[in-house]
Structure formats: structure tokens, C-alpha cells
Amino acid sequence: MRLYEANETEFNHNGLGVLSDAADAEVTEERNGAFELTIQYPSGGWLFSELKNRRIIYCPAYPGGTPQPFRVYRITKPMGGLVTVYAEHISYDLSGVMLSRFSAGSAAEAFAKLPQYAVGNNPFTFFTDKSTQAVFQLTVPASIRSKLGGSEGSLLDVYGGEYVFDGFTVKLLNERGQNRGVSIRYGKNLTDLTQEENIQSLYTGVYPYWAKEEDYFELPEKTVNAEGNFGFTRLMPLDLSSEFEEKPSAEQLRAEAQEYMKSNKIGVPKVSLTVSFFPLEQSEEYKDLALLETVYLCDTVNVAFSALGVSATAKVVKTVYDVLRKRYRSIELGDAKSNIADTIVKQEQEIQKKPSYSALEDAIKNATNWITNGGGYIVAIKDEAGNWKEIVSLDVNNLEQAKKVWRWNNGGFGFSANGYNGP
Numbered sequence: 001m002r003l004y005e006a007n008e009t010e011f012n013h014n015g016l017g018v019l020s021d022a023a024d025a026e027v028t029e030e031r032n033g034a035f036e037l038t039i040q041y042p043s044g045g046w047l048f049s050e051l052k053n054r055r056i057i058y059c060p061a062y063p064g065g066t067p068q069p070f071r072v073y074r075i076t077k078p079m080g081g082l083v084t085v086y087a088e089h090i091s092y093d094l095s096g097v098m099l100s101r102f103s104a105g106s107a108a109e110a111f112a113k114l115p116q117y118a119v120g121n122n123p124f125t126f127f128t129d130k131s132t133q134a135v136f137q138l139t140v141p142a143s144i145r146s147k148l149g150g151s152e153g154s155l156l157d158v159y160g161g162e163y164v165f166d167g168f169t170v171k172l173l174n175e176r177g178q179n180r181g182v183s184i185r186y187g188k189n190l191t192d193l194t195q196e197e198n199i200q201s202l203y204t205g206v207y208p209y210w211a212k213e214e215d216y217f218e219l220p221e222k223t224v225n226a227e228g229n230f231g232f233t234r235l236m237p238l239d240l241s242s243e244f245e246e247k248p249s250a251e252q253l254r255a256e257a258q259e260y261m262k263s264n265k266i267g268v269p270k271v272s273l274t275v276s277f278f279p280l281e282q283s284e285e286y287k288d289l290a291l292l293e294t295v296y297l298c299d300t301v302n303v304a305f306s307a308l309g310v311s312a313t314a315k316v317v318k319t320v321y322d323v324l325r326k327r328y329r330s331i332e333l334g335d336a337k338s339n340i341a342d343t344i345v346k347q348e349q350e351i352q353k354k355p356s357y358s359a360l361e362d363a364i365k366n367a368t369n370w371i372t373n374g375g376g377y378i379v380a381i382k383d384e385a386g387n388w389k390e391i392v393s394l395d396v397n398n399l400e401q402a403k404k405v406w407r408w409n410n411g412g413f414g415f416s417a418n419g420y421n422g423p
Contacts, residue, residue: 001025001039001059001323003047004069009123009168011058011069019057021045023082025323027061027068031176031298031315032149032156032163035061035089037070037323043078051075057087059323062296069167091165094145097122103137103399103420107159110136111172114144128172132159135381135392135399137420148172153389158381162298177298177316184275185304203266204230206238208257210248217247224257226267228309236266268312269305273333293328301333392420 001022004015019025024040037057041048053072061068070087077083098119104110107130114126119141136158138147148163148170149156155172156163162176205225209218223235240248240256248256261267295301297319304311318332379399381390390409394402405416 001057003050004056004058006054006056006071008056008069011067015058016050016055017047019045019047021047022324025059026329027059027070027321027323029061029297029319029321031317033318035068035091035165037061037085037087037089039085039087039323040082041085043081043083048083051083051085056090057085060321060326062319062321063293063327066166068165089165090168091124091170092145094124094148094170095143096120097124097144098141099138099144099147100141101138103135105133105135105399107132107134107136107155107161107172110155110159118144124168124170126170128159128161130159130161130172130174134158135379137399175298177296177300179300179313180295182295182299183302183304202230202269203234203236204228204232205235206257206261206266207235208238208240208253208260210241210244210253211239212241212247215247217253219250219254219257224254224261226261228267230267265312270312273303273314274318275331275333295331303333 001019002011002015003017003019004011008015019039019041022039022041022045025037026039027035027037029035037059039057041051051072053075055072056069057072058067058069060066069090071090071092072085072087074086075083076085099114100117100119102113102117104113107128111126111128115122115124117138122144124144136155137153147154151157159172161172161174164171164173164176203226205223207218207223209216211217225233238257238260240253240260243256244252295316297316299316300313301316302311303314314333316331317334318330320329320331321327322329379392379394381392390407392399392408393406395404399420403419405420407416407420
């Protein structure tokens with residue numbers, strides 16, 4: 001762990017010195033989120049007087065990884081002979097690098113244009129392996145970091161993916177991690193309050209039905225239950241009217257319900273679990289958790305719920321790394337979300353009700369009329385989940401060259417004869 005001047009970009013020398021007498025140091029990184037370093041340093045340490053805001057601390061951030069530069073932004077007053085030094089990854093410097101207005105039709109084009117439209121000193125390079133075709137539009141100047149993610153219309157919002165911040169390189173990947181075959185068992189010796197709440201809130205089955213006008217059909221047995229030993233029953237109504245034009249048979253309705261349950265993981269708990277290693281080191285269950293020390297941020301882990309007879313997969317969404325001991329302090333497993341600040345939500349909040357058959361018919365008719373009676377080129381701008389954010393009608397097949405533009409989004413419906421950004 002070495003200390004450097006604020007303007008350092010090469011870290012192949014010792015800089016101002018090695019922080020060998022640090023009392024503690026940990027790096028916290030979240031999926032598409034925070035990436036920060038905190039150290040405890042003695043006020044009598046040999047480099048204490050050199051610890052200043054904006055200087056850079058260079059240290060590992062995860063097991064076996066390339067050391068990363070962190071810029072100091074806060075130093076506390078001495079307490080008990082120690083100061084706490086807070087530093088953020090060098091990529092946070094992108095908050096001070098502005099972007100001029102531009103648009104792009106794909107992830108690759110957007111990332112290629114970032115350095116072209118950067119205003120101010122920009123030592124960063126950008127890369128993506130994503131082939132997503134969708135329109136990214138920057139209508140007013142903004143910092144590069146603010147457009148990486150964390151806001152509506154950001155690169156992450158439009159294209160999805162997982163970020164890797166490696167020194168002065170920013171990568172947006174389809175998948176940062178991988179499945180390394182690591183499994184853990186949740187149960188008697190490994191429990192978590194939030195995880196218990198997730199288990200209690202899951203659905204254990206569905207009540208499927210079909211309805212059209214005055215006609216109605218349901219299964220003779222009423223419900224279809226998920227496999228597992230739950231000890232309680234929590235059912236969800238499931239409207240399958242849109243799946244069948246005519247009244248289905250019991251076998252058809254049952255099969256469709258089972259397919260829905262499989263696709264939407266009905267009966268499988270959402271995972272929200274933090275594993276802290278230090279208290280477990282001397283315990284019997286540690287041998288079952290030790291494999292977690294071989295995973296990395298965004299990797300996929302299998303979690304077996306033995307008492308329920310089911311298993312789930314989860315992503316590593318947060319790691320806390322002990323820089324001095326060169327190992328994880330804790331790992332957080334959860335369901336990966338697309339926003340910059342990941343949250344674990346209850347299962348019922350993610351289940352989308354299917355439209356009734358009559359509602360689907362109306363939607364089809366309206367869409368047909370809209371398409372057949374319109375002219376020009378239609379562009380649907382979508383978010384990562386595939387939801388339409390905006391519909392744009394153009395007079396030419398190029399967003400940047402179009403003059404006559406109709407826009408329809410949650411702010412309303414409008415027309416411009418002066419291009420996409422025109423009045």
C-alpha cells in the first residue's frame with residue numbers, strides 16, 4: 001500500500017513511501033456502485049504528515065487483483081492515536097470531466113464517442129463488449145461519471161451490463177463475473193434476518209385462471225403448488241387469459257401455469273445474504289463457506305435452502321476486502337439489479353400481472369392502427385429491461401439527421417421540425 005502525489009498516473013515506483021505502519025485498511029466495492037478505501041493510520045506514523053487530500057493511495061482491492069489507485073478525499077482528526085483516511089477510486093475523477101452533447105445508436109458507438117466528446121483533461125480510456133442497439137442521447141453537458149450510471153438515460157440505464165473500473169480504464173461488460181461452481185448451504189448455522197424475511201414473503205404456488213367476456217375457466221384442483229417444504233401457503237392469482245384465444249383444457253392451463261412458475265422462480269427465495277468470514281474462521285460451518293473466498297464481484301453462486309428443498313442462484317453484489325490480511329472480510333450475495341445502487345426487493349414486487357385478453361386485443365388494435373396509418377421511420381427507445389421509454393417517429397432513418405420528429409414519452413407527446421433536440 002503506497003502513497004503518491006495527486007497528479008501521479010504511473011504507479012511503478014514507491015512514490016512518497018509505503019504505508020507499512022497502517023493499523024487497518026479495507027476496500028469496499030459494490031456491483032455498479034461504490035468503490036472506496038478506508039484506512040486507519042497512526043498519528044505518529046512515518047507518513048502521517050504526507051497524508052493529504054487528493055493524494056493517491058495505491059493498493060489491492062480484491063484477492064490476486066491488480067492494485068488500484070484511490071484518491072484521498074477526507075482525513076479525520078486524530079482519535080486514540082489514529083486517524084481515518086477515506087479515499088475513492090480514481091474513476092471518481094470522471095465527475096470532473098464534462099461531456100458535450102452527442103447521441104449514439106449502440107453501446108459500442110457510445111463508448112467510442114466518450115473520449116471524443118470529453119471536455120477537459122481526460123486520462124481515461126473506455127471499452128465495452130456489449131452489442132446492444134439502442135439510442136443514447138445526451139442533450140445537455142454533463143459529467144462522464146454521471147452518465148455512466150445512476151440516473152435515467154445513463155449508459156447503464158440504456159445498455160445494461162456490469163462495470164469494471166481498473167485504474168484509468170472503464171469497461172462496461174455483458175457480464176463481469178462468472179459461475180465458478182461455488183455452492184453454499186443456507187440453514188441452521190448460516191442465517192440472516194433479511195434472508196428470513198425473503199423466505200417468508202415468497203409465493204408457494206399460483207391460482208391460474210382464464211377469462212374472456214362472460215366465459216371463465218379454472219383448474220378442478222384450483223391451484224398449482226411449487227415443489228418444496230415451506231411450512232406455509234402463500235398463493236398468487238395468475239391470469240393466463242392472454243395465453244389462449246379459446247378456452248383451454250385443464251391440461252393446457254396447468255402446463256402453462258407450471259411454465260410460468262418455472263420462468264418466474266415461484267417457490268424459490270430471493271437471496272439477500274451477507275457472509276462475514278472473521279467470526280466464522282474457527283467454526284464448523286466455515287469449511288462450507290471457505291469457497292466463497294475464491295469468488296469475485298459479479299460472480300454467480302448457488303445457494304441451497306436445504307430446509308425448503310430448493311436452491312437459488314445469486315450474484316456477488318458487494319465485497320469488503322482486508323488489504324493488510326489480503327482476504328475478504330465479507331461478501332454480500334443478492335439478486336443483481338441494473339441500477340447503480342443495488343437493492344433486494346420482495347418477490348411479489350417483481351411479478352408482472354399479465355393483461356386480460358380483452359386488454360390485449362385493444363392494445364393490438366391500437367398498435368395496428370398506429371403503424372398502418374403512420375409514415376416515416378419509428379424508433380423505440382428502451383431500457384435494459386426491455387420497457388419502452390420513448391417512441392420516436394422520424395422523417396429519415398437517422399436520429400441525428402432527422403428534421404421532422406414526433407416524440408412520445410412519459411412527459412407527453414410533441415413535434416419538432418428542427419430535429420430531435422429542436423424546439
